[in-house]
Amino acid sequence: MISTYARLAERLSAAFSAVSEGADPVLRISEHGDYQANGVMALAKSLGRSPREVAAEVISHLDLADLASVEVAGPGFLNLTLTPGFLGAQLRAMALDERLGVALDSARRVLIDYSAPNVAKEMHVGHLRSTVIGDALARMHRYVGHEVIARNHVGDWGTPFGMLIEHLIDLGEESAVTSLSIGDLDSFYKAARHKFDTDEVFADRARSRVVALQGGDAETRRLWRILVDESVVYFSQVYDLLDVSLTPGDVAGESSYNHLLAGVVDDLTATGLLVESDGALCVFPEGFTNRDGEALPLIVKKSDEGFGYAATDLAALRQRVDELEVDEMLYVVGAPQAQHLEMVFAVARLAGWLPERVHCEHVAFGSVLGTDRKMLRTRAGVSVKLVGLLDEAIERASEALIERHVALDDESRDELSLQIARAAIKWADLSTERQRDYVFDLDRMVSFEGETGPYLQYAHARQRSILRRAGETWSIEAAPFVLAEDAERDLALGLLALPEAVAGALETSHPHRLCTYLFDLAQRFTAFYEACPVLAAPGASRDERLALCELSARTLATGLSLLGIAAPERM
RNA sequence: GCGGCUGUAGCUCAGCGGAUUAGAGCAUCGGUCUACGGAACCGAGGGUCGGGGGUUCGAAUCCCUCCAGCCGCACCA
Numbered sequence: 001m002i003s004t005y006a007r008l009a010e011r012l013s014a015a016f017s018a019v020s021e022g023a024d025p026v027l028r029i030s031e032h033g034d035y036q037a038n039g040v041m042a043l044a045k046s047l048g049r050s051p052r053e054v055a056a057e058v059i060s061h062l063d064l065a066d067l068a069s070v071e072v073a074g075p076g077f078l079n080l081t082l083t084p085g086f087l088g089a090q091l092r093a094m095a096l097d098e099r100l101g102v103a104l105d106s107a108r109r110v111l112i113d114y115s116a117p118n119v120a121k122e123m124h125v126g127h128l129r130s131t132v133i134g135d136a137l138a139r140m141h142r143y144v145g146h147e148v149i150a151r152n153h154v155g156d157w158g159t160p161f162g163m164l165i166e167h168l169i170d171l172g173e174e175s176a177v178t179s180l181s182i183g184d185l186d187s188f189y190k191a192a193r194h195k196f197d198t199d200e201v202f203a204d205r206a207r208s209r210v211v212a213l214q215g216g217d218a219e220t221r222r223l224w225r226i227l228v229d230e231s232v233v234y235f236s237q238v239y240d241l242l243d244v245s246l247t248p249g250d251v252a253g254e255s256s257y258n259h260l261l262a263g264v265v266d267d268l269t270a271t272g273l274l275v276e277s278d279g280a281l282c283v284f285p286e287g288f289t290n291r292d293g294e295a296l297p298l299i300v301k302k303s304d305e306g307f308g309y310a311a312t313d314l315a316a317l318r319q320r321v322d323e324l325e326v327d328e329m330l331y332v333v334g335a336p337q338a339q340h341l342e343m344v345f346a347v348a349r350l351a352g353w354l355p356e357r358v359h360c361e362h363v364a365f366g367s368v369l370g371t372d373r374k375m376l377r378t379r380a381g382v383s384v385k386l387v388g389l390l391d392e393a394i395e396r397a398s399e400a401l402i403e404r405h406v407a408l409d410d411e412s413r414d415e416l417s418l419q420i421a422r423a424a425i426k427w428a429d430l431s432t433e434r435q436r437d438y439v440f441d442l443d444r445m446v447s448f449e450g451e452t453g454p455y456l457q458y459a460h461a462r463q464r465s466i467l468r469r470a471g472e473t474w475s476i477e478a479a480p481f482v483l484a485e486d487a488e489r490d491l492a493l494g495l496l497a498l499p500e501a502v503a504g505a506l507e508t509s510h511p512h513r514l515c516t517y518l519f520d521l522a523q524r525f526t527a528f529y530e531a532c533p534v535l536a537a538p539g540a541s542r543d544e545r546l547a548l549c550e551l552s553a554r555t556l557a558t559g560l561s562l563l564g565i566a567a568p569e570r571m
Numbered sequence: 572g573c574g575g576c577u578g579u580a581g582c583u584c585a586g587c588g589g590a591u592u593a594g595a596g597c598a599u600c601g602g603u604c605u606a607c608g609g610a611a612c613c614g615a616g617g618g619u620c621g622g623g624g625g626u627u628c629g630a631a632u633c634c635c636u637c638c639a640g641c642c643g644c645a646c647c648a
Contacts, residue, residue, distance in 0.1 A: 028587065038589060041628085051628085074590045075628060118648085158648060254648080280646050289573060290644050302646040309648045336642050338575060366576075367642070375641075400610070420610095432584060435576065437641065444583070448610050450596040451584085458610050466607050504587080516585060519595080526611065533606045549607095571610080 001093035003101045003499035005035070007067060008080060012037050015062035019054065020047060025078075029500075033079030034068070034493055040076035051076030087489070088481030090496050095476045095547060100555055102499045104145040111149040111320050112138050114332035115239075115246055118155035119231040119253070120164050122186040123238050123386040125440055129365045132429045134332035135244045136511040136563045137363070140502060143562055149324060152246055153316065154235070156228050156253035160192075162210035165223045166202060167192035173226065180230040183237065183387065214306075228253065238386055243422055243564055252316070260315035261307045265300060271351055279303030285346035288339070298343045313344045317360075318353045328359040330509060335364040335435060363509045366437035384440070393421030393446040400448060406571065419566040421446070423453030426565055431515040451519055453565055456556060459522040460567045463553035466534050468569075470546050478543040487524075487531040488548060494524040495551050498559065511563060518559045525552045 005027065012025035016039055023043045030036035040058060044051040055076040064070060068080040094101050114134020117123045123131075138148045167188065168176040179188055195202045212220040232248050239246045265281060268274040273283045275297075282297030290296045299308045320326050331341055341362045348354035367375045397420035401413055408416065428445040432438060448454040483489040501517035504510075534545040557567035 026588090032590075036589095041589075045627090077590070155648065160647090278645070282645080287574095288644085291572065292644095293573070297645055299646045304646075306646085308646060310646095312648085334642095335576060337648095339643055340648095342575095364576080369641080404608090404610075406608095436584085437577070439583080441583080444597085447597080450610095452596085452610085454610060455596095458608085462608055462611085469607065512585085513587095516595095519585095523595090529607080530612055535607050537606095570608085 001090070001097045001101050003103065004082070004086075004090050004496040005500050006103075007090075008035055008064075011062065011064050011067065012039075012078075015058050016043065018061035019043065019057050029493075029497060030079060032073065032077070033071075034082045035080040037078040037080065040078060044076060082493075084482060087483060087492055087496075091481050091492055091547070091551065092476070092479075094495065095551060100498055100551075100558055101496065102144065102502050107145060107147065108327040109147045109149065109325065110141045110328040110330065111151055111324060111326040112141070112330045112332060113151045113153055114138075114330075115235075115244070116153045116155065116333075117231075117235055119228050120160075120180070120185055120189050120192075121155075121231075122183075122189075123235065125384045125386065125389060126368055128386060128389075128425070128429055129368065129434070130332045130334070131239075131242070131244055131246075132426050132564065133363065133365060133434055133511060134330075135246065136426075136430055136514075137330060137332065137506075137509055138245060139562045139564060140506050140511070140514070144502065144506065149320075149326065150246055150250040151316075151320075152235075152251045152253075154228075154232070154251050154253035156231075157255040157258070157312075159210050160189075161213055161224060161227070162206035162208075163192045163196040163202070164189070164227055165209050165213065165220060166205045167195065168223055168227060170195075173223075177226065177230055180227070180234065183234050185231065185234065186385075228255075241387060241390055241418075242425075243566065245564070254309070254312050257312050257315040257319070260319065261311045264311050264314050264318070268300060268347075268351060273347070273350055274300065283347045283350070285343055285350060287346070288343055296343070298347050310340070310344060310347075313341075314348060314351075314353070317344065317348050321353060321355070321358055326358065328361075330361055330363050332363045332365070335366055338362060338364055361509065363434070365434040369437050369439045384442070389425060389442065389445065390421055392442060393424050394418055396446050397421045397424070397448070397454075401571070416568055416571055419568050420448070420454050420457065420571060423457050423560075423565045424448060425453075426563060427453030427456070427515065430511045430563055431519075433512050434510060453560075454571075456518055456522050456560060457565070457567060457571055459525055460553055460556045460560070461569065461571045462529065463525070463549045463556070464569045466549050467546065467553065469535055474543045474546045476543070476547050476550075478540055479547040480540050481544055481547070483544075484541075485528075485532055487528040488545070491521075491524045491528045491548055491552065494521045495548075495555055498555055501559075502562070514559060514562060518556060518563075521552070521555060521559075525556075 009025065009027050012027055016023040016025045020043055024039050025037040026039040027035055027037050040055045041051050044054040047054065055072045055078060059070060062070065066083050067086045068082045071079050073079050112134055115127065115131040117127050138150055141148045196206055209220060213224055232251055236248055268283060274281050275284060277297055280299050280303045281301035282299050284295040284297050288296035298310045300311045302308055320329055333341065345354060345360055354360060369375060394417045397417040398413060401417060424446050483492055501514050505514040532545055534549060537545050560567045
């Protein structure tokens with residue numbers, strides 16, 4: 001089916017083009033009509049004519065047939081009111097369309113870099129945003145037909161591994177593995193850190209172990225591999241718990257680019273971009289300065305001969321473009337890294353590794369703040385484990401289910417509690433504009449009232465409940481879709497706006513736009529639910545209302561699934 | 572100092588260059604309990620959209636400037 005917006009936009013664009021080729025109608029959903037076109041004013045200005053006059057001319061070319069009626073309002077707004085016939089036809093088409101009117105996009109290969117936890121470190125709330133936002137974007141891209149390559153850029157390399165490996169040796173492999181596999185990564189890391197800081201002998205061992213690791217010593221590599229593998233297993237458990245679609249196959253840790261680093265240096269040298277500065281090999285892309293106003297380097301190779309993370313990022317980027325042949329790359333990484341990524345992209349462009357046709361974007365998100373409005377630091381000890389956060393939410397969901405006497409066996413209740421808990425946490429994270437810093441507030445995240453994930457799940461559960469009761473006693477074909485009640489019409493308009501909500505979220509990489517849409521839709525549904533009896537409605541009105549319930553349920557379930565949130569049948 | 576992000580109701584946040592009263596949620600207060608699930612619904616109070624300029628027929632939205640907060644600014648990733 002062609003979406004309601006698209007059908008209107010097509011007609012309007014034609015009329016605007018008849019006045020001035022390519023003029024944008026600026027079509028929007030409206031509070032004053034069903035849709036409004038605001039493009040007349042801009043067009044009038046560019047033509048040096050009065051807006052009302054231009055509006056009249058546009059209308060003279062406008063063939064909306066029986067889609068909508070139009071009237072000019074204010075300085076030159078075109079208010080469109082959809083005809084009952086068109087609304088009905090669109091709803092019928094939507095009901096028959098598995099994709100609910102969301103069109104498939106041209107096939108693109110989109111790489112999404114997200115989550116990126118560190119080996120032998122606990123996943124904490126600081127990892128939540130990248131993981132949840134990245135996963136939502138991955139799901140949305142897949143839904144519109146893009147081929148998504150998820151990349152989990154795990155921190156599996158660097159100096160800390162000296163102390164981690166030595167600690168592993170101290171513990172003995174078996175008990176080390178046990179300790180790691182129960183997910184107690186923090187205490188493993190902290191113990192290693194403590195010994196490194198307090199025990200000179202240990203610290204020396206750790207330092208020479210780093211050298212052995214980088215030198216490719218087989219035994220050292222074997223021990224390192226244990227740390228990495230155990231951690232990846234643990235990450236997968238956390239992803240499963242959160243219902244995040246990342247798998248071990250998506251892991252491409254920093255170490256996986258080691259063999260490409262020398263090439264990065266060689267090729268940058270060949271292009272003449274690489275400059276030695278204070279013993280380090282650097283590129284100085286234009287437009288970046290340090291605090292003294294001097295050119296700021298991207299350090300590719302450190303003065304100690306080690307590679308910086310810039311080298312790894314460049315190597316990864318090249319591989320993604322050359323070998324994976326991506327059309328688009330999204331880096332779901334915290335806002336503090338903005339300058340670093342800008343520099344990496346700039347250098348890649350200078351080196352000719354990032355062609356214009358590849359869209360490359362830093363999907364930045366704000367920092368997680370403590371109640372003191374300062375960044376929640378990993379080492380500050382304030383960090384809340386991701387699994388701990390989920391456990392808390394599960395606990396509350398389970399209590400809520402018991403309180404409400406939802407008749408369930410233990411196993412079903414546990415599963416449902418988990419679904420509700422995930423919804424609460426993910427919604428709290430996804431529903432706010434991602435660039436904004438957010439204050440970590442556990443109560444807010446696991447709350448089930450108001451604008452929350454569980455509210456949406458509840459709306460869906462009520463819809464399904466009605467449909468269960470109705471059984472096979474109705475049919476879409478019998479629904480006349482006359483939308484006699486305002487609440488029915490408002491709900492219908494909301495349902496038909498799904499395609500633009502998905503497109504808007506996708507274009508801007510802002511999942512919260514989809515959240516806003518879904519919450520609005522849920523509210524439209526409850527207004528309808530309060531105003532219009534469904535099962536007790538007479539005649540064909542019953543079919544119509546049941547059809548609206550079913551469309552609502554499908555739309556909510558689909559929308560939630562794009563956010564990585566389940567829509568249970570009952571709760 | 573330079574750069575980035577942020578500043579909207581007591582709190583947490585939406586708001587796409589547009590039109591009377593700038594919207595939600597939480598909290599507070601007051602209502603709705605025999606239609607279909609009260610994790611709900613309805614109503615009330617609460618805002619000089621950080622300040623000041625500018626562009627425009629029109630600015631929370633675009634431009635400039637100032638203020639505040641956070642972040643980044645050479646070898647940790």
